[in-house]
Amino acid sequence: MxxxxxxxxxxxxxxxxxxxxxxxxxxxxxxxxxxxxxxxxxxxxxxxxxxxxxxxxxxxxxxxxxxxxxxxxxxxxxxxxxxxxxxxxxxxxxxxxxxxxxxxxxxxxxxxxxxxxxxxxxxxxxxxxxxxxxxxxxxxxxxxEPYTVARAAVRRSGVTAADRCLVVGAGAQGLLVCLILSRLRIHPVVTEPHPLRLARAERLGATPDDGRTGFTYVFETSGHEAALHPAANRTAPGATVVLIGLNHHQLPFTTDDVVRRQLVLRGSMIYxxxxxxxxxxxxxxxxxxxxxxxxxxxxxxxxxxxxxxxxxxxxxxxxxxxxxxxxxx
Ligand SMILES: [Zn+2]
Ligand SMILES: [Zn+2]
Missing domain, CATH: 3.90.180.10 (Medium-chain alcohol dehydrogenases, catalytic domain)
Structure with a gap:
C-alpha cells in the first residue's frame, strides 16, 4: 500500500x-x-x-x-x-x-x-x-485532534464567561482556542505577528491586540518563551496563565513575578x-x-x-x- x-x-x-x-x-x-x-x-x-x-x-x-x-x-x-x-x-x-x-x-x-x-x-x-x-x-x-487539544486546555483552565482572555499566537492551536472561547461567548484578544493568521483569528471572533491589560487568563500557544513574559505582565492579579505551546527553554519568570501577581501557571498536555x-x-x-x-x-x-x-x-x-x-x- x-x-x-x-x-x-x-x-x-x-x-x-x-x-x-x-x-x-x-x-x-x-x-x-x-x-x-x-x-x-x-x-x-x-x-x-x-x-x-x-x-x-x-x-x-x-x-x-x-x-x-x-x-x-x-x-x-x-x-x-x-x-x-x-x-x-x-x-x-x-x-x-x-x-x-x-x-x-x-x-x-x-x-x-x-x-x-x-x-x-x-x-x-x-x-x-x-x-x-x-x-x-x-x-x-x-x-x-488539535481541536480536542485546545478544548482540553480550555476545560482544564476553568475559564468562565466573565473572564478577560489573551491568546498568544494564532497558529492552528491559537486559532482553535479563539474559536472555542468565542463559542463560549468569551471573545479573546489575540497577539500574532503574521497578518493573515491574525485576520483568520478575527474571523473566529478574536480582537487584535490593542495593548490593553487586566487579563484574567492568558492562553500561551506559540511556544516562544519571549512572548510569555510580556503577556504575563499584562494580567490582573491572580490571573491564570495556561501553557499549551512547548519548548525547552527556562521560563522567563522570577518567583517575584509569580508571587506578587499571584499568578497560576497551568500546563495543559493533549487530552x-x-x-x-x-x-x-x-x-x-x-x-x-x-x-x-x-x-x-x-x-x-x-x-x-x-x-x-x-x-x-x-x-x-x-x-x-x-x-x-x-x-x-
Ligand atoms: Zn496534532
Ligand atoms: Zn497508562
Whole structure:
C-alpha cells in the first residue's frame, strides 16, 4: 500500500510498497482518508525530533472509514466513519486509572514513538477510533485532534464567561482556542505577528491586540518563551496563565513575578481518554474546526505539504485515496 515516509530530515517520499497493517483481535483497520499536519509533525520533519527509525511513517491527525474489525470487536463496524485519537494510553497504570491518560508513561504516541497514519490503511486499538457524525468536511475531520487539544486546555483552565482572555499566537492551536472561547461567548484578544493568521483569528471572533491589560487568563500557544513574559505582565492579579505551546527553554519568570501577581501557571498536555474526544466530537457539527484549515495536498505531494506548512496562514492537511485533491481546503 501507499505511505508517506520520512527518509531523512526534510525529505518525505511517497512509496507504494509499505506493508499492510496487521489487525489484532481488539483492533480495527481504518482506510485513511486524510491527515492533518501540526507542529510536532513538523518537528520530526525538520529533524528537531528524531523518530525511532527511518524510513518512518509520519502523521497523527487521521480520519477515515473502518474496513475491518478484529475478532473480539463488538462496538465498531465496517463502514463507520471515524477519527483517530493518536495517543494510545495503556488504561491500566496509576495515571490512567485516575483519568489522567495524558500522563500515561506507556502511551503510544502516533507518529513519534509509534508509526504514523500517513498511509492508505492503519490498524489501531478499537476505542481510539471514534465514530463521527455525517456532514463534516475533510477539513473539519483533519482538525478534530488539535481541536480536542485546545478544548482540553480550555476545560482544564476553568475559564468562565466573565473572564478577560489573551491568546498568544494564532497558529492552528491559537486559532482553535479563539474559536472555542468565542463559542463560549468569551471573545479573546489575540497577539500574532503574521497578518493573515491574525485576520483568520478575527474571523473566529478574536480582537487584535490593542495593548490593553487586566487579563484574567492568558492562553500561551506559540511556544516562544519571549512572548510569555510580556503577556504575563499584562494580567490582573491572580490571573491564570495556561501553557499549551512547548519548548525547552527556562521560563522567563522570577518567583517575584509569580508571587506578587499571584499568578497560576497551568500546563495543559493533549487530552484525556476518552472524555475529551467524545466531548469534542459531540460539538463538531456546531464548532466546525475546519475553519482553521488553509490548504490540502494529495499524498503524492506530501513533501510540498510538509515543506511549506510552517509558512501557511492556516492548517495544512493531506488527502488520501478517493478524497485526493489539492488546493484550498
Ligand atoms: Zn496534532
Ligand atoms: Zn497508562
Amino acid at each position: 501507499k505511505a508517506a515516509v520520512l527518509t531523512a530530515p526534510g525529505r518525505i517520499e511517497t512509496i507504494d510498497d509499505w506493508p499492510e497493517p496487521a489487525c489484532g483481535p481488539h483492533d480495527v483497520v481504518v482506510d485513511v482518508e486524510g491527515v492533518g499536519l501540526c507542529g510536532s509533525d513538523l518537528a520530526v520533519f525538520h529533524g528537531r525530533r528524531l523518530p525511532p527509525e527511518m524510513p518512518w511513517v509520519m502523521g497523527h491527525e487521521g480520519f477515515g472509514r473502518i474496513t475491518a474489525v478484529g475478532s473480539d470487536v463488538r462496538d465498531r463496524s465496517v463502514g463507520q466513519s471515524v477519527v483517530i485519537e493518536p495517543n494510545y494510553a495503556c488504561l491500566k497504570c496509576a495515571d490512567c486509572l485516575t483519568g489522567l491518560t495524558s500522563a500515561c508513561p506507556h502511551r503510544a504516541i502516533v507518529g513519534l514513538n509509534a508509526p504514523g497514519v500517513l498511509a492508505e490503511r492503519v490498524a489501531l486499538p478499537t476505542h481510539f477510533a471514534h465514530p463521527v457524525p455525517d456532514g463534516l468536511t475533510g477539513a473539519d475531520l483533519a482538525a478534530v 484525556d481518554h476518552p472524555g475529551d474526544f467524545t466531548t469534542a466530537i459531540a460539538e463538531l457539527s456546531q464548532a466546525r474546526p475546519g475553519a482553521v484549515v488553509e490548504a490540502r495536498f494529495p499524498l503524492h505531494q506530501a513533501q510540498q505539504a510538509f515543506a511549506g506548512a510552517a509558512e501557511r496562514a492556516g492548517k495544512t492537511w493531506i488527502s488520501i485515496g478517493d478524497a485526493e485533491g489539492s488546493g484550498r481546503a
